[in-house]
Amino acid sequence: MHFTSEPRLDGGVIEREFTLGEIPGILWTPVSASASAPVPLILLGHPPLGLRKMHPRLAGRARQAAADGFAAATIELPGSGERPRWAALDQARADLRRAMEAGEPVGDDIIDALVLPLVDKAVPEWQAALDALLPLPEIGGPVGYSGGVISIGVRLALVEPRIVAAALFAGSFVPRAILEEARQVTIPLHVLLQWDDEGNNRQAALDLFDAFGSEEKSLHANMGGHTGVPQFAGDAAAQFFTRHLT
Amino acid sequence: MHFTSEPRLDGGVIEREFTLGEIPGILWTPVSASASAPVPLILLGHPPLGLRKMHPRLAGRARQAAADGFAAATIELPGSGERPRWAALDQARADLRRAMEAGEPVGDDIIDALVLPLVDKAVPEWQAALDALLPLPEIGGPVGYSGGVISIGVRLALVEPRIVAAALFAGSFVPRAILEEARQVTIPLHVLLQWDDEGNNRQAALDLFDAFGSEEKSLHANMGGHTGVPQFAGDAAAQFFTRHLT
Numbered sequence: 296m297h298f299t300s301e302p303r304l305d306g307g308v309i310e311r312e313f314t315l316g317e318i319p320g321i322l323w324t325p326v327s328a329s330a331s332a333p334v335p336l337i338l339l340g341h342p343p344l345g346l347r348k349m350h351p352r353l354a355g356r357a358r359q360a361a362a363d364g365f366a367a368a369t370i371e372l373p374g375s376g377e378r379p380r381w382a383a384l385d386q387a388r389a390d391l392r393r394a395m396e397a398g399e400p401v402g403d404d405i406i407d408a409l410v411l412p413l414v415d416k417a418v419p420e421w422q423a424a425l426d427a428l429l430p431l432p433e434i435g436g437p438v439g440y441s442g443g444v445i446s447i448g449v450r451l452a453l454v455e456p457r458i459v460a461a462a463l464f465a466g467s468f469v470p471r472a473i474l475e476e477a478r479q480v481t482i483p484l485h486v487l488l489q490w491d492d493e494g495n496n497r498q499a500a501l502d503l504f505d506a507f508g509s510e511e512k513s514l515h516a517n518m519g520g521h522t523g524v525p526q527f528a529g530d531a532a533a534q535f536f537t538r539h540l541t
Numbered sequence: 542m543h544f545t546s547e548p549r550l551d552g553g554v555i556e557r558e559f560t561l562g563e564i565p566g567i568l569w570t571p572v573s574a575s576a577s578a579p580v581p582l583i584l585l586g587h588p589p590l591g592l593r594k595m596h597p598r599l600a601g602r603a604r605q606a607a608a609d610g611f612a613a614a615t616i617e618l619p620g621s622g623e624r625p626r627w628a629a630l631d632q633a634r635a636d637l638r639r640a641m642e643a644g645e646p647v648g649d650d651i652i653d654a655l656v657l658p659l660v661d662k663a664v665p666e667w668q669a670a671l672d673a674l675l676p677l678p679e680i681g682g683p684v685g686y687s688g689g690v691i692s693i694g695v696r697l698a699l700v701e702p703r704i705v706a707a708a709l710f711a712g713s714f715v716p717r718a719i720l721e722e723a724r725q726v727t728i729p730l731h732v733l734l735q736w737d738d739e740g741n742n743r744q745a746a747l748d749l750f751d752a753f754g755s756e757e758k759s760l761h762a763n764m765g766g767h768t769g770v771p772q773f774a775g776d777a778a779a780q781f782f783t784r785h786l787t
Contacts, residue, residue, distance in 0.1 A: 490751070490760070501747070504762070505736070513774070514736070514762035516750070527784060528759070531777055538773060 296320075296427035305354065308361040315427055318420055319346060319377060320370035323357035324433050327364075333435030335540035336428060338421060338451075338458070339369040340442030342467065343384075343413065345376030356441065356529075363533050365540060366434050370424050372444075373416045383412060391468075406468040410446050414473070418450045425457055439536050445503070446473040452480045460539035461485070462532040465500035466492055466521055474506050483511040485535040487528060492521045542566075542673035551600065554607040561673055564666055565592060565623060566616035569603035570679050573610075579681030581786035582674060584667060584697075584704070585615040586688030588713065589630075589659065591622030602687065602775075609779050611786060612680050616670050618690075619662045629658060637714075652714040656692050660719070664696045671703055685782050691749070692719040698726045706785035707731070708778040711746035712738055712767055720752050729757040731781040733774060738767045 299319075300312035308323045325334060337360045341349045346369065357367040374381030387409040394401050421440075428434055437459040440448050448463045453476050462485040484507055488500050504514045513535070517528050545565075546558035554569045571580060583606045587595045592615065603613040620627030633655040640647050667686075674680055683705040686694050694709045699722050708731040730753055734746050750760045759781070763774050 490758075510764060511771070512736075512764055514760065516760035516762075518756060518758055525757070527780070530780070534773070534776075 318370050323367045325361035334366050336366045336434050337439045337441050343372040343375040346371050407470045410470050414446050414450050417447050449473050449477050477506040478508050484509045486514045488516040490516045564616050569613045571607035580612050582612045582680050583685045583687050589618045589621040592617050653716045656716050660692050660696050663693050695719050695723050715749050723752040724754050730755045732760045734762040736762045
């Protein structure tokens with residue numbers, strides 16, 4: 296891992312860009328962390344729209360994490376942002392767009408082609424990021440995962456023992472295979488659902504929530520579209536991490 | 542309204558029993574309230590099991606309310622506790638029990654007979670309690686409604702303008718007529734659903750949540766049975782009232 300930017304101070308948080316091989320990423324640490332004990336880490340998941348575009352929202356979530364005493368980090372998803380295009384992913388997105396514009400139901404084959412390769416490729420990258428981040432002196436553990444793509448969060452919750460709690464954003468399509476993996480997840484979960492999310496299937500999200508094997512799982516459904524998560528819902532997710540990471 | 546007990550100090554709260562005509566009730570005020578400005582009021586809804594039986598849970602919720610700076614009050618439901626038996630309600634309960642023990646689906650007629658007369662009779666009583674409680678010097682406003690019977694909460698949210706926010710517990714049957722009333726409710730709502738509530742119909746609860754006309758409504762679903770609401774879910778409901786009553 297190489298830091299590629301000077302540290303930038305933004306409120307109570309220090310932001311540093313890094314690369315992990317070819318993968319760009321961003322690390323945010325609370326100002327107080329450098330002078331005190333190592334802090335827990337929250338991995339900030341996000342949709343595959345590119346880190347540059349997502350930066351304002353990610354930085355806002357990182358400031359919240361820092362206020363609660365946590366570091367936060369994210370990496371670019373395969374095929375997104377400044378990473379090389381990924382023809383299969385572009386094709387799957389085009390197929391999805393075509394189906395939605397035609398008003399057709401989005402079939403399982405389209406969802407599988409769109410999401411499963413992304414999960415298969417991204418999850419080992421997030422794990423590699425953990426390998427690189429956790430040895431930093433200002434970062435300890437435990438680790439939480441926050442956000443979408445929810446299928447990436449499900450797979451990470453299942454296969455990565457360093458992640459002890461996850462706040463998942465039910466805002467993307469979920470392949471049948473991921474629904475099956477969800478049954479084996481046992482870590483505490485906090486699932487956010489935007490009830491009127493125009494890009495989401497509410498029943499699929501409820502089915503996924505029902506499937507999780509975790510003894511502690513909470514579903515928080517709020518009004519508004521995909522990007523309309525109310526401030527108090529963010530506060531509740533923050534309290535979830537405070538309960539489980541400290 | 543007549544106070545029928547000496548004030549009892551329990552932690553940070555003063556508990557006083559009262560009667561309103563033939564209806565027994567309990568008022569809890571924060572110790573600090575008597576010496577300071579009037580405080581908002583939370584009406585504590587509860588299932589028709591009798592105030593004596595419900596007292597430990599109600600007193601716990603009142604202590605939470607007092608810690609947040611709110612008074613809390615409750616009244617006995619018609620046909621419950623020490624109030625006169627109500628033959629029609631007893632009959633409806635017997636019909637429900639018979640249907641459930643026979644493994645039959647609980648039909649709309651049984652639900653209507655069980656819930657609608659209770660709502661029709663209880664709601665004016667809660668309003669009369671508000672008439673009696675709000676003039677007390679230690680109680681100001683605004684007013685919130687918290688708990689079940691959820692159909693009573695829906696009707697109160699619709700017809701009682703002094704109630705500005707409601708945290709409703711989705712743990713009882715909901716008549717079709719109440720579902721229609723829910724569409725006209727506009728105050729902020731916080732709906733608690735126990736995902737595996739053995740005495741509840743999850744889909745009916747989701748349909749009710751969907752029906753509410755409120756611009757701000759949140760569904761918090763958690764694991765566990767009817768009485769297994771986790772502490773952090775109570776905390777979230779408390780924060781909802783702090784947002785809307787202060």
